[in-house]
Amino acid sequence: MAFAQDEFTIEGTVLNDNDDRPLENVNIVNLNRVKGTTTSQKGLFKIQAAVNDTLYFSYLGFKSIRVRVTNDWLKFGDIKVKMTELGIALEEVVVRPVQLTGYVEVDAKIIPLYDNYRYRISGIGSGYEGGQQQPGAISKVLGAIFNPADFLYNVFGKRPKQMKKLRQMKEDDNIRNLLQSKFDRETLMAVLQLERMDIEEVLNNCSYSEDFIRTANDLQILDAISECYEEYKVLNRDRG
Helix, strand or coil: CCCCCCEEEEEEEEEECCCCCECCCCEEEECCCCEEEECCCCCEEEEEEECCCEEEEECCCECCEEEECCHHHHHHCCEEEEECEHHHHHHCCCCCCCCCCCCCEECCCCCCCCHHHCEEECCCCCCCCCCCECCCHHHHHHHHHCCCCCHHHHHHHCCHHHHHHHHHHHHCHHHHHHHHCCCCCHHHHHHHCCCHHHHHHHHHHCCECHHHHHHCCHHHHHHHHHHHHHHHHHHHHHHC
16 A cells, blocks of 8 residues: 555546547646646656645646546556546536546546546646736735735735745646646646636736736746745845
8 A cells, every 4th residue: 555655657548538539638737746747649648646646637628627646546557537528518407426436536626527437447748937017016015015914915925835836836847838838727726726816816916917917828827926926025034
């Protein structure tokens, strides 16, 4: 039996739930260890993970899901993850109860439909500047620090683990590559445990323009939040 702190190479295949065809270039992020990868042309993937880590799967036009790594995954190896097309999910009126095999635990809050046969085990996804800030950004961050009830204080000051993951995301080339082609903020929301409106409010407080917030890709948003956080740390340290 593997322990939660032991890290292994996890392998699997991502399929279209509708026709069992492999899905290429599915973005996969280990939310615990902030490591990313993508699926091959045959839907295959490998990623470092430990027992109880949560893997986040996202793909354009499909409903994103989270899958928790279990000892059974490590034991039997050949795991198949099925993703549901958004069009099919929207047509479904009745949400069926979750019925799992017991081999894979799923975050029931965001799992797609048709969960009763979604998973089975055979045989027992260049850094650059995030964006241009408007004049006065530093003073706005400074004002946020001196107001304990301010939004930035609540986001940055009370989320040390998420801020650590923010730095890890910037350092992982696989995650940076996948974020460069994404505009939905979903991966950022999953890793940082923030809502979309929270991300927008952070950037507003750091004086990024509405146009940048609306049009930037997820990598640019990541870099922008990171830059804002670094300013927050410096000014907060000066205050102490």
